[in-house]
Amino acid sequence: xxAVALTTWGLIIKPFLFTRVTISDQASVERxxxxxxxxxxxxxxxxxxxxxGTSMLHMQQFSLIKLEPWEVQPIHNYxxxxxxxxxxxxxxxxxxxxxxxxxRLGELYWQEGNVLHGTLFCIIAGFMFLMxxxxxxxxxxxxxxxxxxxxxxxxxxxxxxxxx
Numbered sequence: 001x002x003a004v005a006l007t008t009w010g011l012i013i014k015p016f017l018f019t020r021v022t023i024s025d026q027a028s029v030e031r032x033x034x035x036x037x038x039x040x041x042x043x044x045x046x047x048x049x050x051x052x053g054t055s056m057l058h059m060q061q062f063s064l065i066k067l068e069p070w071e072v073q074p075i076h077n078y079x080x081x082x083x084x085x086x087x088x089x090x091x092x093x094x095x096x097x098x099x100x101x102x103x104r105l106g107e108l109y110w111q112e113g114n115v116l117h118g119t120l121f122c123i124i125a126g127f128m129f130l131m132x133x134x135x136x137x138x139x140x141x142x143x144x145x146x147x148x149x150x151x152x153x154x155x156x157x158x159x160x161x162x163x164x
Contacts, residue, residue: 030073030076031076031077031133034073034074034075034076034077035075035076035077035080037059037062037063037075038055038075038077038080038081038083038084039080040062041055041058041062041075041084042080042083042084042088044062045084045087046087046088047087047088047089048086048087049083049084049085049086049087049090050084050085051085052085052086053085054085055074055075055081055084055085056072056073056074059072059073060072074135074138074139075135076133076134076135077131077132077133077134077135078131078132078134078135078137078138079091079094079095079131079132081135081138081139082094082138098124098127098128098151101124101151101154101155101158102121102124102125102128104154104158105117105118105120105121105124105154105157105158106121108157108158109121114157116157117157120150120153120154120157123150124150124151124154127147127150
């Protein structure tokens, strides 16, 4: 049943995937450009970053081309954006913080088999994957709240006292 469902789904979605999932479309080219600018900022300010919320203000000075006002956007990688604004050390600490959550949730899931632990593990892993391609967990309030809500729920499950 699963094979038939996946095959049917694949046939239905195939035309949409082949027209959208490319590495040469305008969105991908722009993401590469913004990530390149981010690495330039990190190279210039590896320890302190340029300051929270100021990477867009410094975009033009690190860009090789003249940017129009509508072309100034945040770096399209959460981790690069964090490193550019707060420094490499802070970005590494944050990544380790996320990985710690994943490690503990994975351990709890394999020990107890609790579906909530597995679900939170998958959500955080998905967030970490999405953070590679966009900035919305860093720049948009609703997704910031969602990220910290999920991390708070995960921490609650990790730190929950054992019932004897």
